[in-house]
Amino acid sequence: MNSRILIFLGVAFAFLLAIDLYAFKGIRLITENSKTIYKQLSTVLFWLESVGIYMAIGWMVFNMDKFRDPAFTNTIFTINAFILMSLATKLVFNIFHGADDLAFLGNKLVHFFNNGSATATNSNGTPISRTKFLTLLGAGLATVPLGAFAYGLTKGRFNFRVIRKSLSYPNLPDAFDGLKVIHISDIHIGSFPKGHESVAKAVKMINDRKPDVIFFTGDLVNNYASETDGWVDVFKQLKAKKGMYSILGNHDYGDYVQWNSSAEKKANLDLVKQRNRDMGFDLLLNENRTLEIDGEKIGIVGVENWGLRPFPQLGDINKANQGLEGVPFKILLSHDPSHWDAQVLEHKDMDLTLAGHTHGMQFGIEIPGLKWSPVQYKYPRWAGLYEKGKQKLYVNRGFGYHAYAGRIGMDPEITEITLRKEATV
Incomplete structure (x- = not known):
């Protein structure tokens, strides 16, 4: 193993151990007046969990070759979820447990610089009771990230919801008024436990909406076409009256894997494309199709992945748009929403763009008056509807999950x- 990995492992363990030692100090404070058996039990449980996290991290570091192996995807993503849950819970606890210690340290520093030397502070019991109160408060608040990550792992990642939007356009042909579109993105099918019933349930939810058209905006897999094994028949159950269309996402190209040859990588990509078609999707690779109702038409434009560097910029709107010059309304499928600001807005004939890619970071807050996720600092257009002039972008929050098993x-x-x-005056 190279020295950089060992250094990283040492730094990581030192960081986690420091967090654990300080959190354990708080546990000891909370249990100081408890019976011995409870003190011993809290100690054993605390360090069993911590050592379990260290062992899991160590296993991942020593098995990095398995990171792209579909057989280990669920294991690694689940370990990541437990690590994040442990870290977030202890950090919240430590913030409150350490508040009084920080105040005390600040007070000592003030005395030191004011008087030229540090002086002892009288102890009348008040600082200790305040410390314990803050520690207990921290313990209570630490249950929030603990519960949130536990829910995200067990339920949240499978809790599919339907978000309904009605979008009006003055140039929409009359025959398409009321067209019902289902948009999904970022299936990442290799992340799901094999045969998990949530996927079939989501397919049924889509079919129950009786869509006219289904659009899928990329990332069928994490890396390998083989991830779709056993899933094709599930997605073949999707039904849309006027067709199903898909594009590729950044993960579909296999760029995150060290292939033995370029031919092997190409074969994987070719199979990913074929799996799209096997599921019933008309895969658009810088291509277009037209939908026609009662002699009126709209254009469906699908580009290959275009993202900000280092993501590939394979999307070619000009090529994909060829032959649609006389079509009055167009829907563009483009995986990465950053494409909209970078290029799509220059193409005024792209009325509605559908994208995904961000997953909403699988973490955020969306309540009336507040919509926030850390991903917004990288992707300003990260979830939901965006408008500029007459053009609209909708960013789907994703069907599946990646990197950690949770939402x-x-x-x-x-x-x-x-x-x-839209009625015109």
């Missing part, structure tokens, strides 16, 4: 969009 405040999304003809 907190950012449920997997099935978007139902109804297109409406």
Whole structure:
């Protein structure tokens, strides 16, 4: 193992151990007046959990070759979820447990610089009682991230929801007024436990909406086409009256894997494309299709992945748009929402763009008056509807999950969009 990995492992363990030692100090404070058996039990449970986290991190570091192996995806993503849960819980606890210690340290520093030397502070019991109160408060508040990550792991990642939007356009042909579109994105099917019933349930939820069209905006897999094994028949159950269309996302190209040859990588990509088609999708690779109702048409434009560097910029709107010059309304499928600001807005004939990619970071807060996720600092257009002039962008929060097994405040999304003809005066 190279020295950089060993240094990283040493630093990581030192950081986690410091957090654990300080958190354990708080546990001892809370249990100081408890019976011996409870003190011993709290100590054993605390350090069993901590040592378990260290062992899990060590296992991942020594098995980095398995990171891209579909057989270990669920294990690694689940370990990541437990690490995040442990870290977030202890950090919240330590913030409150350490508040009085920080105040005490600040007071000592003030005395030192004011008087030229540090002086002892009289102890009348008040600082200790305040410390214990803050520690107990921290213990109570630490249950929030603990509960949130536990929910995200066990329920949140499978809690599919339908978000409904009605979008009006003056240039929508009359025949398409009321067209019902289902939009999904970022399936990441290799992240799901094999055969998990939530996927079939989501497919049924889509079919129950009786869509006219289904659009899928990329990332069918994490890396390998083989991740789709056993899932094709599930997605073949999807039904749409006027067709199903898909594009590729950044993960579909296999760029995160060390392949033995370029031919092997190409074969994987070719199979990912074929799996899209096997599921019933018409895969658009810088191509377009037209939908026609009663002699009126709209254009469906699908580009390959275009993202800000280091993501590949394979999308070609000009190529994909060829032949649609006389079509009055167009829907663009583009995986990465950053494409909208970078290029799409220059193409005024792209009325509605559908994207995904961000997953809403699988973590955020969405309540009336507040919509926030850390991902917004990288992707300003990260979830929901955005408008500029007459053009609209909708960013789907994702069907699946990646990197860690969980979703907190950012449920997997099935978007139902109804297109409406806007009345003109």
